[in-house]
Amino acid sequence: MPTWVRAMLKIEKLNFAYGDLKVLWDVDLEVHEGEIVTVVGANGAGKSTTLKNISRLVTPTSGSITFQGRDLGKMQPHHVVEAGLVQVPEGRRIFPEMTVMENLRMGSYVKATRPDRQKNIDWVFELFPRLREREKQLGGTMSGGEQQMLAIARGLMANPKVLLLDEPSLGLSPLLVKNIFDIITGINKQGVTILLVEQNVYQSLRIAHRAYVMETGRVVLTGTGEELLNNDHIKKAFLGM
Ligand SMILES: Nc1ncnc2c1ncn2[C@@H]1O[C@H](COP(=O)(O)OP(=O)(O)OP(=O)(O)O)[C@@H](O)[C@H]1O
Ligand SMILES: [Mg+2]
Known part of the structure; x- marks a missing residue:
């Protein structure tokens, strides 16, 4: 991605505190159209x-x-969604008492996305055939991996320009982890820009065009996914090499 491309999403000198507890310090981060950008860092670094x-x-x-x-x-949170920034939160917060189909329909609550509802349902069923098979099952009775698929699919129902994914691989079996990262790459290839927060440093850097490393609320390193995979600090701190 050439550096002259104007950032689609641009964060400049972001500072944030929960009450007296300051947790973000001068965070600068950019996402360009078409990219997969990953943010990695230890627990509590400030990613979420x-x-x-x-x-x-x-x-x-x-x-x-x-x-x-x-x-x-x-902007209000719902205006942010309408503008095309859609977050899939940590911990796959689906609606447990609703069926898979009802959960998906909730994803297109923004009025402007309703005309695309059927097209989007077809699209997410193609991405996640398992959801089609379980269309009538209650969300809360789906397995962990299936709930994660449903959470991502529900996000896609809102026609995201940028999909913000918080730890999509958390708690998944190794095979499913690979599967989720392949699916994220596939979604990106279909034109959705991705900002991904992950603790699976190896897999997420592997699919990232660019990445940022956060430590205690600060961005300490940035580069292409490949550069960071080969970076000595990353290898020691995150990859156990
Ligand atoms: N609602 C809150 N009130 C007070 N402190 C909070 C709150 N949410 C998070 N924090 C604190 O802010 C810091 C950053 O948390 P954050 O959830 O952003 O980390 P993270 O990088 O996403 O970590 P993890 O990998 O564990 O999800 C932590 O020290 C956390 O304890
Ligand atoms: Mg987090």
Whole structure:
């Protein structure tokens, strides 16, 4: 990706605190159209908090976040979704008492996406055939991996331009982990830009065009996925090499 491409999502000098506890320090991060960008870092580094600031679930102390030139600081969370920034939260928060199909339909609650509902259902069933087989099953009775698929599929129902994924591989078996990363790559190839937060450093750097490393609320390293996979600090700190 050439550096002259204008950032689609741009975070500049983002600072954030939960009450008195400051957790983000001058975070700078950019996502360009068509990219898979990964943020890696240890537990508590501030990865999920960064995504929450982007989705406007919390309000930054200072700094700016713009999406396609628009200031997200002035938007309500549902306006952020309407603009095309859709977050799949950590811990696959699906609706357990609703069927798979009902969960998917909830994903297209934004009015503008409703005309695309059927097309999107066909699309996510193609990506996740398992969901089609289990269309009438209650979300809460699906396996962990199936719930993760459903959470991603529900996000796709909102016509994302950028999909924000928080730890999609968490708690999945090794085979399913590979599967999820292949699916993320596939979704990206179909034109959805991806911002991925992950603890599976190896797999997520492998599929990333670019990546950022966070430590205790700061971005400490950035580069292409390949550069970071070969970086000595990353190898020692995250890959056990
Ligand atoms: N609602 C909250 N209130 C107070 N502190 C919080 C809250 N949510 C997160 N924190 C703190 O903010 C810091 C960053 O948390 P965050 O969830 O962003 O980390 P993370 O990088 O996503 O970690 P993990 O990999 O464990 O998900 C942590 O020290 C955490 O304890
Ligand atoms: Mg997190």
